Amino acid sequence: xxxxxxxxxxxxxxxxxxxxxxxxxxxxxxxxxxxxxxxxxxxxxxxxxxxxxxxxxxxxxxxxxxxxxxxxxxxxxxxxxxxxxxxxxxxxxxxxxxxxxxxxxxxxxxxxxxxxxxxxxxxxxxxxxxxxxxxxxxxxxxxxxxxxxxxxxxxxxxxxxxxxxxxxxxxxxxxxxxxxxxxxxxxxxxxxxxxxxxxxxxxxxxxxxxxxxxxxxxxxxxxxxxxxxxxxxxxxxxxxxxxxxxxxxxxxxxxxxxxxxxxxxxxxxxxxxxxxxxxxxxxxxxxxxxxxxxxxxxxxxxxxxxxxxxxxxxxxxxxxxxxxxxxxxxxxxxxxx
Amino acid sequence: xxxxxxxxxxxxxxxxxxxxxxxxxxxxxxxxxxxxxxxxxxxxxxxxxxxxxxxxxxxxxxxxxxxxxxxxxxxxxxxxxxxxxxxxxxxxxxxxxxxxxxxxxxxxxxxxxxxxxxxxxxxxxxxxxxxxxxxxxxxxxxxxxxxxxxxxxxxxxxxxxxxxxxxxxxxxxxxxxxxxxxxxxxxxxxxxxxxxxxxxxxxxxxxxxxxxxxxxxxxxxxxxxxxxxxxxxxxxxxxxxxxxxxxxxxxxxxxxxxxxxxxxxxxxxxxxxxxxxxxxxxxxxxxxxxxxxxxxx
Amino acid sequence: xxxxxxxxxxxxxxxxxxxxxxxxxxxxxxxxxxxxxxxxxxxxxxxxxxxxxxxxxxxxxxxxxxxxxxxxxxxxxxxxxxxxxxxxxxxxxxxxxxxxxxxxxxxxxxxxxxxxxxxxxxxxxxxxxxxxxxxxxxxxxxxxxxxxxxxxxxxxxxxxxxxxxxxxxxxxxxxxxxxxxxxxxxxxxxxxxxxxxxxxxxxxxxxxxxxxxxxxxxxxxxxxxxxxxxxxxxxxxxxxxxxxxxxxxxxxxxxxxxxxxxxxxxxxxxxxxxxxxxxxxxxxxxxxxxxxxxxxxxxxxxxxxxxxxxxxxxxxxxxxxxxxxxxxxxxxxx
Numbered sequence: 001x002x003x004x005x006x007x008x009x010x011x012x013x014x015x016x017x018x019x020x021x022x023x024x025x026x027x028x029x030x031x032x033x034x035x036x037x038x039x040x041x042x043x044x045x046x047x048x049x050x051x052x053x054x055x056x057x058x059x060x061x062x063x064x065x066x067x068x069x070x071x072x073x074x075x076x077x078x079x080x081x082x083x084x085x086x087x088x089x090x091x092x093x094x095x096x097x098x099x100x101x102x103x104x105x106x107x108x109x110x111x112x113x114x115x116x117x118x119x120x121x122x123x124x125x126x127x128x129x130x131x132x133x134x135x136x137x138x139x140x141x142x143x144x145x146x147x148x149x150x151x152x153x154x155x156x157x158x159x160x161x162x163x164x165x166x167x168x169x170x171x172x173x174x175x176x177x178x179x180x181x182x183x184x185x186x187x188x189x190x191x192x193x194x195x196x197x198x199x200x201x202x203x204x205x206x207x208x209x210x211x212x213x214x215x216x217x218x219x220x221x222x223x224x225x226x227x228x229x230x231x232x233x234x235x236x237x238x239x240x241x242x243x244x245x246x247x248x249x250x251x252x253x254x255x256x257x258x259x260x261x262x263x264x265x266x267x268x269x270x271x272x273x274x275x276x277x278x279x280x281x282x283x284x285x286x287x288x289x290x291x292x293x294x295x296x297x298x299x300x301x302x303x304x305x306x307x308x309x310x311x312x313x314x315x316x317x318x319x320x321x322x323x324x325x326x327x328x329x330x331x332x333x334x335x336x337x
Numbered sequence: 338x339x340x341x342x343x344x345x346x347x348x349x350x351x352x353x354x355x356x357x358x359x360x361x362x363x364x365x366x367x368x369x370x371x372x373x374x375x376x377x378x379x380x381x382x383x384x385x386x387x388x389x390x391x392x393x394x395x396x397x398x399x400x401x402x403x404x405x406x407x408x409x410x411x412x413x414x415x416x417x418x419x420x421x422x423x424x425x426x427x428x429x430x431x432x433x434x435x436x437x438x439x440x441x442x443x444x445x446x447x448x449x450x451x452x453x454x455x456x457x458x459x460x461x462x463x464x465x466x467x468x469x470x471x472x473x474x475x476x477x478x479x480x481x482x483x484x485x486x487x488x489x490x491x492x493x494x495x496x497x498x499x500x501x502x503x504x505x506x507x508x509x510x511x512x513x514x515x516x517x518x519x520x521x522x523x524x525x526x527x528x529x530x531x532x533x534x535x536x537x538x539x540x541x542x543x544x545x546x547x548x549x550x551x552x553x554x555x556x557x558x559x560x561x562x563x564x565x566x567x568x569x570x571x572x573x574x575x576x577x578x579x580x581x582x583x584x585x586x587x588x589x590x591x592x593x594x595x596x597x598x599x600x601x602x603x604x605x606x607x608x609x610x611x612x613x614x615x616x617x618x619x620x621x622x623x624x625x626x627x628x629x630x631x632x633x634x
Numbered sequence: 635x636x637x638x639x640x641x642x643x644x645x646x647x648x649x650x651x652x653x654x655x656x657x658x659x660x661x662x663x664x665x666x667x668x669x670x671x672x673x674x675x676x677x678x679x680x681x682x683x684x685x686x687x688x689x690x691x692x693x694x695x696x697x698x699x700x701x702x703x704x705x706x707x708x709x710x711x712x713x714x715x716x717x718x719x720x721x722x723x724x725x726x727x728x729x730x731x732x733x734x735x736x737x738x739x740x741x742x743x744x745x746x747x748x749x750x751x752x753x754x755x756x757x758x759x760x761x762x763x764x765x766x767x768x769x770x771x772x773x774x775x776x777x778x779x780x781x782x783x784x785x786x787x788x789x790x791x792x793x794x795x796x797x798x799x800x801x802x803x804x805x806x807x808x809x810x811x812x813x814x815x816x817x818x819x820x821x822x823x824x825x826x827x828x829x830x831x832x833x834x835x836x837x838x839x840x841x842x843x844x845x846x847x848x849x850x851x852x853x854x855x856x857x858x859x860x861x862x863x864x865x866x867x868x869x870x871x872x873x874x875x876x877x878x879x880x881x882x883x884x885x886x887x888x889x890x891x892x893x894x895x896x897x898x899x900x901x902x903x904x905x906x907x908x909x910x911x912x913x914x915x916x917x918x919x920x921x922x923x924x925x926x927x928x929x930x931x932x933x934x935x936x937x938x939x940x941x942x943x944x945x946x947x948x949x950x951x952x953x954x955x956x957x958x959x960x961x962x963x964x965x966x967x968x
Contacts, residue, residue, distance in 0.1 A: 057817040070530045099532035112523035116545040126531035165905050166676070176527065195675040196844055197888045201901030222818060228895020252895055266822035267892045268847035272870040276826070276851060284773070284823050 013078035053231030109169035246323030368618025441558030443501035448508025456516025556620030643700035671849030674859035726799035733791035789820030861917035868942025
C-alpha cells in the first residue's frame with residue numbers, strides 16, 4: 001500500500017437505469033423502455049485523509065454515486081479503484097473485505113437504524129458480519145460509541161432508536177460506520193434531517209474522526225453553505241456529470257461554472273438586509289427530457305449559452321491553479337455573475 | 338406498561354411482550370382467556386372427561402342412553418349412539434388445538450418465507466413466487482381439500498397438510514408488501530454496506546420487523562385452520578379415528594339427530610365459534626400493534 | 635389595521651394521563667402586509683402554535699388559555715362550520731407536505747373548481763380566468779392547469795398549492811416550512827414567489843421555519859420560540875442582526891452563512907427540556923452558557939429592551955454575550 005496513491009479513484013463511471021421490462025417484452029426481444037443515465041462519465045480521485053464534497057440537487061446522481069462508492073451498485077461502465085484495486089475484479093471474499101474499508105452514514109438518522117436492534121446490536125453488527133471474535137466485540141463497540149461522542153458508551157448500549165434524539169441516532173450511525181476502522185467514509189446528507197443547532201456538532205465530529213482515525217470522507221450534500229466548512233475539495237454534480245471541481249475554498253469563493261454560480265447565488269442568507277441576487281429566468285426552466293448527449297447538459301438553463309454549447313459537450317478541464325470546470329466559456333465568464 | 342409495549346415497536350421482545358400486547362385490552366384479554374381454557378381442556382382432557390367419549394353409555398335396565406337431553410348424569414346429554422357429549426367435546430378440543438396450532442405454524446412459516454424471499458429479491462424470483470401465490474389464491478379451499486383428502490387417506494396429518502398447502506397465500510402477500518417497503522429503508526442498506534449477505538439481511542435484519550405481522554397471521558391462521566378442519570369433518574372427510582367437533586356435527590347430521598336434539602349440535606358449534614373468535618380477538622390486538630394508527634388516541 | 639392578534643395562547647396536549655404544554659402564553663400581533671417569521675427547532679411548539687391559530691389542532695390538543703383575534707373575530711369561539719367558512723377564504727395554510735395534498739386523480743383546474751365551489755357559490759365562469767392569472771403570478775405556465783399532479787415536479791406542485799391558497803385573496807397567509815425539502819434552485823424560485831406574493835397582496839403573513847435564512851429573507855419581524863415560549867420578538871433586522879436572547883445567539887452561531895465559510899459553526903449542547911414537567915425558571919437555563927442562579931428559580935418574562943421584546947433576566951448584557959458566544963469553548967457540554 002503506497003502512501004501517496006489515492007485511496008479511491010473513479011474513471012469515467014457511467015450508470016444507466018433501464019425501465020422495467022415485462023416478461024412479454026423480454027420474450028419478444030422488444031426494445032428496452034426508457035434509459036436514464038444517472039451518472040454520465042464521472043471521474044475523480046480521493047486522497048487519503050481528505051474530505052471531498054459532492055454537491056448536487058435531486059437528479060444529479062449523487063445517491064447513485066454514493067451507492068457505487070460503497071459497493072452497493074455496480075457501474076454500467078467505467079472503473080472504480082479502491083487503493084489501486086479494481087472493484088469489478090473482486091470475488092465474493094474480496095468484496096466482503098472491501099466493505100471493511102468503506103462505510104456509509106445515511107441521511108435519515110431514524111430510518112438508518114433497525115428499530116428492533118438495540119444500540120449495542122446495531123454497532124456490533126458490522127463486527128459480527130466481518131468475523132470479529134466475540135470476546136473483542138463489546139470492547140470495540142463501546143470504543144466506537146465513545147469516539148462518536150456518546151459518552152459513556154456503556155450507558156447507551158441497551159437503548160432503542162426511538163429512545164434517542166436525532167443527534168444521538170446519527171452518532172450511533174457514525175459509531176456503526178467507524179467500528180470496523182474503515183479508511184473511507186461516505187456521508188450522504190448526514191445532517192440535513194437534524195436540527196440546526198445539532199448539525200455543527202456532527203460535522204465537527206466527522207472532521208475530527210477524519211483527522212484522528214486517518215480516514216477520508218466523501219461528503220454528499222445539497223446544502224452548499226456546509227461545503228466551505230467541512231470540505232477540502234468539492235465536485236459539483238449536475239445531471240450525472242461533474243461540472244466543476246476544485247479546492248472547496250476556491251470554488252465557493254470564485255466559482256467558474258454558471259451552474260455553480262447560480263447555485264451559490266440561490267442559497268438564502270441569514271441576514272435580513274441581504275438582497276438576493278436576480279437569477280436568470282432560464283434557470284427555472286424545468287429540466288425535462290433526457291440529457292442531450294451532444295452538448296452541455298446545462299445548456300437549456302444557462303444564461304450564457306452559445307450555439308457551441310448545444311453541439312459540443314465541454315470537457316472538465318483545468319481553469320486556473322486548483323479548479324477545473326466543464327464550460328466552454330469558463331475563462332471568459334470568470335468573475336461575472 | 339402494556340400500553341408502552343404497544344406504543345413502542347422496538348420493545349416487542351419475545352412471547353412475554355406479545356402476551357402483554359394481547360392482554361392490553363378487554364377483547365384481547367377475553368380471547369386469550371378463552372384460548373387458555375381450551376388449551377387446559379386439551380392438555381388435561383383425560384383427567385377431565387367424566388366418561389370415555391367413545392363408550393356407549395347405558396341406563397339402568399340395559400337400555401342404551403340414546404339422545405338423552407342434558408341431565409345431572411350427562412351434562413350435555415348423549416348422542417344417537419349413547420355417548421356422552423361433554424366428554425366428546427373435551428376430547429375434541431385436542432384436535433382443534435393440534436390442527437389449529439400446527440396448521441397456523443406452517444401457514445405462517447411458509448407464508449412469511451415466501452413473502453420475505455419474494456419481496457426482498459424482486460425480479461424473477463418475485464414474479465414466479467407471486468404467480469404461484471396467485472394460483473393458490475385461485476384454488477377454492479373446500480373442493481380442493483376434499484379432493485386431496487379423498488386421494489390420500491383422511492388422517493389428521495393430511496388435513497394439516499392440506500390446510501397448510503393452501504392457506505399460506507394471504508400471509509405471503511401481506512408479508513411481501515411489508516418487505517417491499519422495508520427493503521428500501523436505509524437500515525437495510527446499512528446492513529448490506531457492512532458486507533452482510535442476502536440471507537443475513539433477510540433473516541436477521543428484515544424478519545424481526547415483519548414478525549409482528551407474522552404473529553397476527555399465526556392468530557388468524559389458528560382460526561382459519563380450525564374452521565377448515567371442522568368443515569372437512571362435517572363433510573365426512575375428517576380423520577375417523579380422531580374425535581373432533583366437526584366430526585360431532587357430522588355424526589349428528591348422519592344420524593338425523595340434527596333437528597331433534599339441539600344438545601348434540603349446539604355445544605360443538607359454540608366451541609368452534611368461541612375458539613375461532615378468540616383467535617381472531619387476539620389477532621386484532623396484534624393488528625393494532627402492527628398498525629399503530631388503529632389505536633385510539 | 636391589525637389583522638391578527640394572538641393573546642396568551644396556551645395549548646396543551648393530553649396523552650394517556652400526562653399533559654404536555656406545547657405552547658405557553660404566546661402573544662403577538664400582525665398588521666396588514668406584515669410578515670412574521672416564527673423560528674425554532676423541532677419540538678419548540680411553532681407548528682402547534684399556528685395550528686392553534688387556525689383551529690386545526692388534533693383531538694388530544696386543548697387550548698388552555700388565550701384568544702386568537704382574526705380581524706377582530708375570536709377564532710377560538712367559533713364553531714366548526716364558521717371556521718370552515720373562514721378557512722381558505724380569510725386564511726390560507728400551506729405546509730411542507732402540501733404538494734402531496736393535491737388529489738392525484740383530479741386535474742389541477744378541477745381542484746381549483748372544487749375549492750371554489752366549496753367556499754363560494756356561483757360565479758364559476760370567472761374561475762378559469764382567475765386560475766390562469768394566479769398561475770402566471772406564481773410563475774407557472776397556464777397550460778399546466780389541465781395536467782394531473784404527478785405530471786408536475788415537487789416545486790411546481792408547491793407553487794400550485796400556493797396559487798390555490800391565494801384563490802380567495804385571504805387576509806392571513808400561513809406557511810409552515812414551505813420550502814424545506816426542496817432543491818436549492820426550486821427553493822429560490824418559491825422564495826422569490828413568496829416575497830412577491832407578500833408585497834403584491836398586502837396580506838398578513840406568518841412563515842414558520844427552522845431555517846433562519848428563509849425567515850431572514852421573507853419576514854419583517856421574527857419571533858423565536860423555545861420549549862413552547864416566545865423568547866425573543868421584534869424586527870427581523872434587530873433579532874437576527876443583533877440577537878439578545880442566548881438561545882437566539884446560539885442559533886445564529888450554529889447557522890452557516892454561505893458568504894462566510896470559515897466561521898466556526900457551534901452546536902448548542904444538550905436538548906430542549908421535556909414538556910411534561912412544569913419548568914421552574916428559564917427553559918433554556920440547562921443549556922445556556924451565561925446561566926446564573928436566578929435563571930433556575932425565576933422564569934423570565936418578555937420585556938421591552940433594545941427595540942424588541944426578550945425573555946431573559948440578563949438581556950442587558952447581550953453585547954457581551956454575543957462577543958463571548960463566538961468562542962466554541964463556552965458552548966461545551968456541561
